[in-house]
Amino acid sequence: MSDTLQLILEDSDGTQLQTSCTRFAVLWQGKEVWIQQDGRGQLLIGVDVEEGDDEYASLLLRPLATNLVSLQLEMEPADAGDDDHVHGPDCGHAH
Template sequence: MTDALRLILEDVDGTQLETSCTRFAIVWQGKEIWVQQDGRGQLLIGVDVEEGDAEYANLLLRPMATNLVSLQLEMEPAEVGEDDDHVHGPDCGHHH
């Protein structure tokens, strides 16, 4: 299995451009939303966290129809401290 993603970019007039990459980002609401494959056939979507960010971005995925979902970006304060209930693991995306 390849890690390359085939992309089809479409202009407002319907003109399509095909390309490929291993990872791409969409800048949405001032945040970079990164999309990549994990090598096991799954698609990973994450938001880059910058050092010193005052908020964390949560991605909320909701079904809309049989073949359509809604992705919402929701911000919450980054209160890191002793009461932080986030469990850090190999897949959490934080660099420790």
């Protein structure tokens, strides 16, 4: 399976540009929200966190109605002593 994303970009007058890439980011609320495929047909969405950040971003996806969802970016305090987080290959933290 290809990890190439086919994008359609549309400006305010409706003109569309088609392109492709392996990964792209949207600057949203001052953070880079990265979107890419995982090679199995699923989309990975992550928010970059930089060393020294005192907050981290959580993306919340909530169903609204049939075929509609809400995506919300929330900032939460980073707690270096938080033992509840289990580091794994998909957690996005540098180990």
